[in-house]
Amino acid sequence: MKILVCISKTPDTTSKIAFKNGNTVFDDAGVQWIINPYDEWYALVRAIELQEKDPSAVIHLVTVGGADCEPVIRKALALGGNEAIRVNADSTDSYFIAAQIAEIAKQGGYDLVLTGKETIDYNGSTVGAMVAELLDMPYVSLATKFDLNGTTATINRDIEGGEEVNEVGLPVVVSCQKGVAEQRIPNMRGIMAARTKPLKVTEATAVEALTGIVSFELPPAKAGVKLVPADNVAELVRLLHEEAKAI
Amino acid sequence: MSVLIFVDQSEGHIKKSSFEILTYGAQLATQLGVAAQALVAGTVADDLSALGKYGVTKVLHAPAEALNHVDSQMYAQLVATVATTQNASVIIFSHNQTGKAVAGRVAAKLKAGLVTGAVALPDTTSGFVVKRTVFSGKAFANVNILSAVKVISVNPNSFHVTATEGKTAEVETIEIAATPKIKVTAVNKVSGDVPLTEAEIVVSGGRGLKGPENWGMLEDLAKVLHAATACSRPVADSHWRPHHEHVGQTGFQIAPNLYIAIGISGAIQHLAGVNRSKVIVVINKDPEAPFFKAADYGIVGDAFEVIPQLTAEIKKMKGI
Ligand SMILES: Cc1cc2nc3c(=O)[nH]c(=O)nc-3n(C[C@H](O)[C@H](O)[C@H](O)COP(=O)(O)OP(=O)(O)OC[C@H]3O[C@@H](n4cnc5c(N)ncnc54)[C@H](O)[C@@H]3O)c2cc1C
Ligand SMILES: Nc1ncnc2c1ncn2[C@@H]1O[C@H](COP(=O)(O)O)[C@@H](O)[C@H]1O
Numbered sequence: 122m123k124i125l126v127c128i129s130k131t132p133d134t135t136s137k138i139a140f141k142n143g144n145t146v147f148d149d150a151g152v153q154w155i156i157n158p159y160d161e162w163y164a165l166v167r168a169i170e171l172q173e174k175d176p177s178a179v180i181h182l183v184t185v186g187g188a189d190c191e192p193v194i195r196k197a198l199a200l201g202g203n204e205a206i207r208v209n210a211d212s213t214d215s216y217f218i219a220a221q222i223a224e225i226a227k228q229g230g231y232d233l234v235l236t237g238k239e240t241i242d243y244n245g246s247t248v249g250a251m252v253a254e255l256l257d258m259p260y261v262s263l264a265t266k267f268d269l270n271g272t273t274a275t276i277n278r279d280i281e282g283g284e285e286v287n288e289v290g291l292p293v294v295v296s297c298q299k300g301v302a303e304q305r306i307p308n309m310r311g312i313m314a315a316r317t318k319p320l321k322v323t324e325a326t327a328v329e330a331l332t333g334i335v336s337f338e339l340p341p342a343k344a345g346v347k348l349v350p351a352d353n354v355a356e357l358v359r360l361l362h363e364e365a366k367a368i
Numbered sequence: 369m370s371v372l373i374f375v376d377q378s379e380g381h382i383k384k385s386s387f388e389i390l391t392y393g394a395q396l397a398t399q400l401g402v403a404a405q406a407l408v409a410g411t412v413a414d415d416l417s418a419l420g421k422y423g424v425t426k427v428l429h430a431p432a433e434a435l436n437h438v439d440s441q442m443y444a445q446l447v448a449t450v451a452t453t454q455n456a457s458v459i460i461f462s463h464n465q466t467g468k469a470v471a472g473r474v475a476a477k478l479k480a481g482l483v484t485g486a487v488a489l490p491d492t493t494s495g496f497v498v499k500r501t502v503f504s505g506k507a508f509a510n511v512n513i514l515s516a517v518k519v520i521s522v523n524p525n526s527f528h529v530t531a532t533e534g535k536t537a538e539v540e541t542i543e544i545a546a547t548p549k550i551k552v553t554a555v556n557k558v559s560g561d562v563p564l565t566e567a568e569i570v571v572s573g574g575r576g577l578k579g580p581e582n583w584g585m586l587e588d589l590a591k592v593l594h595a596a597t598a599c600s601r602p603v604a605d606s607h608w609r610p611h612h613e614h615v616g617q618t619g620f621q622i623a624p625n626l627y628i629a630i631g632i633s634g635a636i637q638h639l640a641g642v643n644r645s646k647v648i649v650v651i652n653k654d655p656e657a658p659f660f661k662a663a664d665y666g667i668v669g670d671a672f673e674v675i676p677q678l679t680a681e682i683k684k685m686k687g688i
Contacts, residue, residue, distance in 0.1 A: 134617050134637045138506040158618055215484075216476060241504050241617055241640075245484050246463070250440060250472030259549045260440045262469040265611065275553075279612070281378055281385075281465050281565065283557035285437065289550045299604075299611050299618070331481030331515045335497055338508045340643065346650070346660050351669030354677040357649070358685050360665060367626040367647040368569070368593060368682065 122178040122291075124168045125231040126202065127222055127249070129184060130193040131157045131242045140337040147242075147337070154189070156197050159237025162304040163297035167267055168235055169201035170302060179203050181229060185221045187211050191320065198315035199307035205318065210325035213243060213334055219251030220328040226256055232272070232291045238263055238298035246296075253294035261287050265300030371397040372456035373406045373424065374447055376466045380413035384566045385462035385524040387422060392527045393460040394423025396489055402457065406537070407450050409435040409443065420537030422529070427539045428454070432546045437555075438466050439548035444473035446544055451478065456517070463521040464565060471521045481513035487526040487644075504617045504640035524565050525623040526644070564613065567596035569626045572615065572642070574600040576631020576652065576671055580608035585675045586630065592682045598622070600632050616641035631671045634659025651675070 132138075133153040141148040156165075165182070172178040182197055182205040184190050194205045208221040226234055234256070239246035246262075253260030265284060266277035272291045277284050277300070307315075349357040361368045373393035375386045390406060397404035404424045408416060409432075416427045428450055435442070447470065451459050459474060461467035463485050475482035483498040487508065491497040495512045498520055502509045513520075564570065571590040573583060583597075590597045597613055604614035615622055617640035627645035631652060632638060639662050642648070650663040653670050660666050667674055 132503075134640070138503045140507075215472065215482060216479075219472070219476060242502065244502055244504060244621075245472075245482075246468045247472035247475075247482060247484050250469060251476040253440070254444060254473040254476035258441075260469065260473065261550065262440065263465060279465050280438070280555070281376075281383060282563040283555065284612075285552055285556075286554040287550045288553050299614070329514075331475075331479065331513065332483060333512050333514060335495075335510045335512050337502070338499075338510070340506075340508065343662060343664065346663040346666045348660075348666050348668065351667050351674055354667070354674060355681045355684075357665060357667060357678065358681040361626070361647070361649070362685060365626070365647045365664065368685075 122175060122233065123229060123231045124171065124178060124180045124233045124235065125226055125229060126160070126165050126168050126180060126182050127234070127236040128160045128165065128182050128194060128197050129157045129237070129240050130154045130186060130190050131240055134158070134241065138339070144336045144338065145334070154193055156193050157237050157240050159239060159298055161197065161200070163299065163301040164235035164237050165197060165200055165202065166302035166305050167297060171269060172201065181206060181231070183208065183222055183225050185210055185212065185218045185325070194320060195315050196307065198318045198320070199311040200305060201311070203318065205320045207320060207322050208325050209322050212330060214330035214332050215245045215247050216251060216331045217328050219248050219255060221325055222248070222252050223255035224326050225323070226252065234292070234294040236294070236296045238296050249294050249296040256294065258292050258294050259289050260294045261289060262296045264295050264297050267295060267297065267301050369400070369402040369457045370454050371400065371402060371404045371458045371460060372451050372454055373404065373460045374470070375406045375408045375419065376462055376464065377408060377410060377412055380411055382412070382414050382419070383462070383464070385464050387529045388524065388527045389460050389462050389522050390419060390422035390424060391529050392489065392522050396458060396460070397423070399489065399492060400457070405454060405456070407447065409446060411436055416539045417536040420535040421531040421533055424537050427537045428542055429539055430542045430544050432544060434546040434548055437548065437552045438469055439550045440469040440473050442546050442548050443470045444477055446546070447474045448477045449544070450542065451517070459517070459519045461519070461521040463523050467521040471519055475519040478517050479515060480517035480519045481515040482519040482521070483511045483513060484521045486520050486522045490520070501644065505621055505644050506640055523623065558612065562594065562596040564596045564598055564615070564620055565622060567622070567624050569593045569595035570598050570622060570624045570645070571595045571628045571630070572598035572600070572632060573603060573630050574632030575602050582672070583609065585679070589675055589679045592679055592686065592688065600638055629659055630675065632659060633657050634662060
């Protein structure tokens with residue numbers, strides 16, 4: 122079995138969000154880059170667990186990004202995976218990214234493509250769906266549990282107000298979130314092994330971007346909190362009702 | 369040309385997020401000078417002609433039973449086919465669980481630019497620029513869609529529903545052959561509760577509540593407010609509350625009218641999931657808790673004393 126895990130890099134969750142060049146570019150001064158948590162904690166760890174059960178399984182990681190992604194992809198390789206592929210391109214257009222991943226997936230003939238639920242910087246929550254469409258494969262989004270029995274996957278997925286259990290034959294694309302696996306910490310052996318694992322770089326295939334970011338904005342600052350004494354809860358209720366009109 | 373709005377339903381009933389995007393799509397259609405049409409998949413109990421009150425003139429209904437569950441491949445085929453035959457230039461989804469499964473597929477199929485998580489109508493004065501949230505709610509991006517056909521998924525709770533009572537739409541039934549590849553073997557609905565992503569009011573608890581046994585008072589408060597309940601990540605991680613209540617950067621991102629945070633410190637990753645709430649109330653015994661900086665109203669006090677009083681005062685105000 123061949124598994125492809127899609128890995129993206131994102132600013133650390135505590136990063137201060139600021140923009141430069143007339144609010145057109147994310148200001149990454151002082152920003153720590155991490156593996157997108159959904160990709161690392163859930164998609165990658167679940168793939169590793171599947172390989173632990175079936176040692177003949179092969180895991181490839183793919184990232185679409187510039188050379189600055191390499192430290193992050195090495196960190197991912199320290200957790201597990203046999204090799205990584207970096208498609209050398211900088212893009213924020215989901216379709217462009219999905220087309221690159223689909224191209225790699227077609228060449229590699231994977232049985233399972235795992236993505237994170239979403240990137241925590243771009244929040245598209247859509248690359249997996251696009252990859253699935255480009256590969257003409259079923260797509261199960263927002264998985265909270267993933268099991269494999271031969272070539273049939275049993276997946277719990279979020280639906281509005283609950284969850285659904287899906288059964289689907291491989292190949293399939295699945296986006297993973299909390300529940301699919303538990304976060305792991307890389308150990309020294311993994312970190313050493315990652316240094317010698319292959320990290321292939323391929324050039325991007327020509328795909329036109331269908332969207333472009335014009336500018337960024339920060340939300341307006343809050344006016345400041347109105348504190349109500351703890352012994353006058355009735356006043357809070359009055360404010361919420363009459364002033365904020367929220368209840 | 370038209371704006372096609374994908375109307376999501378659950379167990380035969382149109383979802384609230386769909387009324388929001390019907391309004392959004394109808395207003396966009398007016399802006400573009402084209403017709404607004406709705407597409408509904410699966411068996412429905414609701415009267416579809418009534419969707420006219422949100423501004424659509426026509427409702428296309430594909431009633432095949434196979435469409436009662438969201439198989440993204442089958443849904444994308446349906447939406448793309450209808451969009452093409454209706455000559456739709458913009459396709460609208462809600463950025464909910466269904467939209468997240470289907471919108472990207474439709475966009476890829478039609479080679480249409482997609483903006484997910486939109487929070488406002490497109491600015492069409494120069495290009496087709498849609499404002500969306502990025503960095504988990506910490507910022508917005510204005511994104512230009514460059515393709516002829518465009519797909520937008522709108523964040524739930526970011527667009528106000530408007531309706532003109534009495535207006536109706538023409539309903540047209542469409543037959544499509546639908547064979548899902550995904551088999552649904554079980555559906556577990558969290559019954560009785562208000563779904564978190566659709567809730568107007570959310571009552572949320574953190575580690576300050578000490579343990580799962582103390583959630584009763586929070587649920588009582590939620591009940592009188594007809595609110596959904598939520599929690600911080602460590603609370604879900606410790607299994608005090610189910611995972612689907614976890615809000616924040618790595619949980620659900622929500623934007624209710626009112627968010628009441630109780631015993632939550634207000635870590636940046638928590639705020640990322642809730643800072644688009646219109647009004648934020650913080651109850652925390654520590655006056656230095658960072659959450660107060662993001663709040664509109666606050667009480668510095670012990671949750672165990674404040675919550676029961678708050679519930680009682682709201683009951684009094686509502687006369688219940
Ligand atoms: C990569 C990453 C992603 C993360 N994603 C998320 C996320 O999505 N969502 C999330 O919530 N967190 C997330 N976190 C965790 C986050 O950093 C915080 O640790 C977490 O939000 C703290 O939860 P808390 O406020 O419930 O607990 P604490 O920080 O322990 O705060 C408890 C609060 O309760 C108050 N308190 C105590 N007793 C009482 C009382 N009797 N009455 C009133 N107040 C009381 C205390 O003053 C304190 O402010 C993430 C962290 C990382 C590193
Ligand atoms: N540049 C990228 N390279 C590799 N995988 C990516 C990239 N961007 C997104 N993905 C994958 O697609 C998922 C969803 O991303 P998004 O649609 O941006 O929210 C992520 O969790 C990743 O698994």
